[in-house]
């Protein structure tokens with residue numbers, strides 16, 4: 222995540238010191254991605270080094286106030302008008318886990334899927350509860366509510382993907398059965414395992 | 430606290446052997462006053478069957494269904510019909526609106542059948558239509574409305590007057606995300622006001638409005654999530 226750009230965008234609004242920046246950031250994003258103040262100051266010194274912001278002047282309590290430079294303004298404008306890069310998919314632990322669960326013999330894939338679905342669903346319920354509370358129309362509250370929406374849609378996508386995985390695995394298992402397979406390689410044993418763990422009986426399969 | 434809806438070991442077999450289909454195989458399930466429960470599961474897992482049995486529209490092959498402590502099997506046909514009209518609001522997967530009646534008449538019908546004076550029934554209907562965001566469509570006929578609008582009429586009919594039990598089968602199917610969310614807010618508000626709600630949906634985003642999510646697969650409840658976690662995450666800063 223670009224802390225650098227987020228802080229710079231905040232400085233464009235008005236000059237601020239480190240703690241203020243952190244508070245403003247968290248007000249808008251609902252502390253979804255907590256920042257520690259050390260991180261804020263490290264970022265500020267990099268911004269200063271790159272000529273995008275300038276520290277100087279202290280308030281009455283001795284906090285160093287940072288203000289944005291013209292180069293910094295250009296940088297912010299470019300950031301807002303450039304789409305977030307999707308070239309490198311972030312490493313997705315769940316996708317990796319499932320890929321391994323499906324191929325490593327003896328893993329109860331159906332349970333892996335259901336447990337994740339329950340956990341994701343519970344998180345989704347929590348986000349939704351928070352959303353029900355964030356009903357104000359103030360700008361910052363709206364921002365926080367949109368961040369929550371983002372989390373909601375991402376969690377929903379994960380549940381849909383899990384549903385999809387389950388359906389495909391079940392279909393694959395059923396097809397394998399139709400072929401009356403003599404195969405005994407790793408893959409088919411995984412599918413047998415999947416079937417067993419979904420509690421499917423032979424009678425179920427013949428009924429279909 | 431007694432459950433508004435209680436299903437105990439409900440089995441529902443459709444058809445005869447060897448072609449019988451076990452739509453539900455021993456489902457126990459409860460919904461309490463003030464609670465919204467979502468039911469999720471793949472197509473054919475028995476969600477609609479569960480809901481029609483809960484609403485007294487279908488009878489279990491074995492097992493018991495009670496609504497507000499009354500065993501539905503003990504009721505005669507007219508009493509059951511009366512229970513359906515007065516205590517239970519039902520949103521069908523298809524909307525089941527009567528084409529010859531306007532939106533307001535569709536919504537008022539169950540009240541009028543129950544002996545409420547037409548004027549009052551009509552006033553309640555307008556109120557319900559307002560709650561689902563379509564007061565201006567009160568005098569339209571279903572055929573002259575979009576799918577999403579018809580769906581909202583069907584929802585208004587289910588929530589008109591104070592129903593104790595609201596059963597909704599994919600009530601957000603034909604709605605865009607924004608309208609879908611409004612409907613969920615409405616169902617949620619009804620439950621917060623003391624009704625028990627059961628919502629069948631395949632959209633996780635909508636199920637997330639529920640206090641509990643029950644997962645159904647092949648006619649069996651396989652998992653359940655939610656309840657009692659509300660307080661732990663309302664303060665994300667604590668993480």
Ligand SMILES: Nc1ncnc2c1ncn2[C@@H]1O[C@H](COP(=O)(O)OP(=O)(O)OP(=O)(O)O)[C@@H](O)[C@H]1O
Nearest residue numbers: 443444450451452471472473474475476477478479
């Ligand atoms: N009247 C009927 N006669 C025979 N089988 C039926 C009947 N009604 C439902 N079934 C079967 O019972 C099973 C459960 O059906 P149900 O309609 O409850 O599923 P569902 O979970 O609501 O699915 P969907 O998500 O597609 O609406 C299915 O296999 C279905 O084919």
Ligand SMILES: [Mg+2]
Nearest residue numbers: 476477478522
């Ligand atoms: Mg159905």
